[in-house]
Amino acid sequence: MLPRMSRHQYKPQPHEVFTPGGLPLGEHNVYSPRSVPESALDRYRKRGQIPVIFGDFGVGKTSLVRKYFETDDLEGRLVYFPSASGLSVSAIFERVLEVLEYEVQTETVDTKGKSAEGGLDKVLRAVASKTSGRSTKKTLVVTAPTDVGMLGVIDEARLTIVVDEMHRATKEFRAGLAGLIKAVKTSGKSYPVIVIVGTTVDAEHLVVQDPGIDRYIKEVTVPLMRPEESRYIVTEGFRRLELGITDELVARIVEAAVGAPTIVHALCLDAAETALEAARSHVTEDDCRKAVHAYLQDHGRRLASAYLKAIETIGPKKYRKQILHAVANTDNDYATMEDVRSRVSLALAEETPSTALSGPLRDLKTAPYGSVLQDVERVVGGNRVHNLTAFTDPMMKSFIRFMGHLDQTELMPSSNELEKIKVSGGLSTDLS
Numbered sequence: 001m002l003p004r005m006s007r008h009q010y011k012p013q014p015h016e017v018f019t020p021g022g023l024p025l026g027e028h029n030v031y032s033p034r035s036v037p038e039s040a041l042d043r044y045r046k047r048g049q050i051p052v053i054f055g056d057f058g059v060g061k062t063s064l065v066r067k068y069f070e071t072d073d074l075e076g077r078l079v080y081f082p083s084a085s086g087l088s089v090s091a092i093f094e095r096v097l098e099v100l101e102y103e104v105q106t107e108t109v110d111t112k113g114k115s116a117e118g119g120l121d122k123v124l125r126a127v128a129s130k131t132s133g134r135s136t137k138k139t140l141v142v143t144a145p146t147d148v149g150m151l152g153v154i155d156e157a158r159l160t161i162v163v164d165e166m167h168r169a170t171k172e173f174r175a176g177l178a179g180l181i182k183a184v185k186t187s188g189k190s191y192p193v194i195v196i197v198g199t200t201v202d203a204e205h206l207v208v209q210d211p212g213i214d215r216y217i218k219e220v221t222v223p224l225m226r227p228e229e230s231r232y233i234v235t236e237g238f239r240r241l242e243l244g245i246t247d248e249l250v251a252r253i254v255e256a257a258v259g260a261p262t263i264v265h266a267l268c269l270d271a272a273e274t275a276l277e278a279a280r281s282h283v284t285e286d287d288c289r290k291a292v293h294a295y296l297q298d299h300g301r302r303l304a305s306a307y308l309k310a311i312e313t314i315g316p317k318k319y320r321k322q323i324l325h326a327v328a329n330t331d332n333d334y335a336t337m338e339d340v341r342s343r344v345s346l347a348l349a350e351e352t353p354s355t356a357l358s359g360p361l362r363d364l365k366t367a368p369y370g371s372v373l374q375d376v377e378r379v380v381g382g383n384r385v386h387n388l389t390a391f392t393d394p395m396m397k398s399f400i401r402f403m404g405h406l407d408q409t410e411l412m413p414s415s416n417e418l419e420k421i422k423v424s425g426g427l428s429t430d431l432s
Helices: 035-046 061-068 070-074 089-099 148-157 171-187 202-209 227-240 247-257 261-277 285-299 301-310 319-328 337-348 354-363 395-409 415-424
Strands: 050-054 078-081 102-108 122-128 139-142 160-163 193-198 217-221 373-380 383-391
Touching: 035 050, 035 061, 035 193, 035 217, 050 061, 050 202, 061 070, 061 193, 070 078, 078 089, 089 148, 089 160, 089 171, 148 171, 171 193, 171 202, 193 202, 202 217, 227 247, 227 261, 247 261, 247 285, 247 395, 261 285, 261 395, 301 319, 301 395, 319 337, 319 354, 319 373, 319 383, 319 395, 337 354, 337 383
Parallel strands: 050 193, 050 217, 078 160, 160 193
Antiparallel strands: 102 122, 122 139, 373 383
16 A cells, blocks of 8 residues: 655646636645735625626636635535526525525425515425434424525524626526525625626626615626736746746746636646656746647637637728727727727727728628627616627637737747638647
8 A cells, every 4th residue: 555645745736736627726726816806805795795706707706706715615604606597596595504404395386476586486494404413303484585584594604605607697586686685784694695706787787676785786806817916827836846937938828818817727737738748847838839729729729710710801901800809808798889999999000980890890790700799788777778799709708818919929820720720610739
């Protein structure tokens, strides 16, 4: 039997350090603290307010929240819902009761005539479990989000409830969640701590359901990682793997990743694996170049093909390409025509009228070019705002930023390789 190695003797593998497809919650996973959003989250949590976390796809919203509440998770006080899709308030209560070791029985009831904020689609009968260590059985019947008994149980257990992908929620769930938030806050309870992860409009959608909760809802933006935050992931990760890397290569990876944690982790993981397979103790430029190819092959194949087909143009100003990069570099989930026009004008160093962009913009929303963009509507103050544009696939935004910065890193694939992506939807594995 092999002797057990101590923590200090164990050398982690690249996939245990860099986590492009998972959350950095393992012992050896590298995570860069996000000082600005973490400070905001900390402040709102202490004040008993409801943070709504939002930001671009792949910017690290879920990782930030799960890392922040890691202690709650280890202590069994975190109830995490990975998606609001198909979720209901009764399902939240049911899961909470299961976490608290109640034996839960559900009974469907007729909620006709009840408001969405006050009625559950099920009655939950929770019986204290024999394994919970309680000497006598207790029955808890939950009929509404305002149920005092239920709120008392949650408060006593000091639970944190996190709902992710709030943009996938139904109107009914938003209404029910708004009712739960109001019930918790007016009851004077300190728990549950409620955290929502979604998009820029989710706070607004909740407040529309009940304007009375506006004073409790606080928006927390998770921006792109700052260069020093990205640099920490690269340098600390390779240090844990005992792999050397030059400052120049670190800078290239940071530049290529354009502030997206998932891209930083992906490039570092592939570069580290290539170096270790070659039995080297340092990372080379060729390792980084192959990491870019691997990202395009494994992570951006579909996106790369759609992007390259969309930007084909015979015009000297390449309006479709300029529009895609303009939308990709906006701070919001959507872009107005003025956002697009001003950014294209800046990129071309000449004033560009909206009339010159309307045709190419329309093309990018139709099938011949993959419908890369789509029209969106937003409700502001009861009014519907039109003429907004967003990516059909939210992953495309960070991918286009990635493609836009590759030239500056000297890691861009050759024109032949890019042509293969466009034609076949994938890269050739021959990088010679």
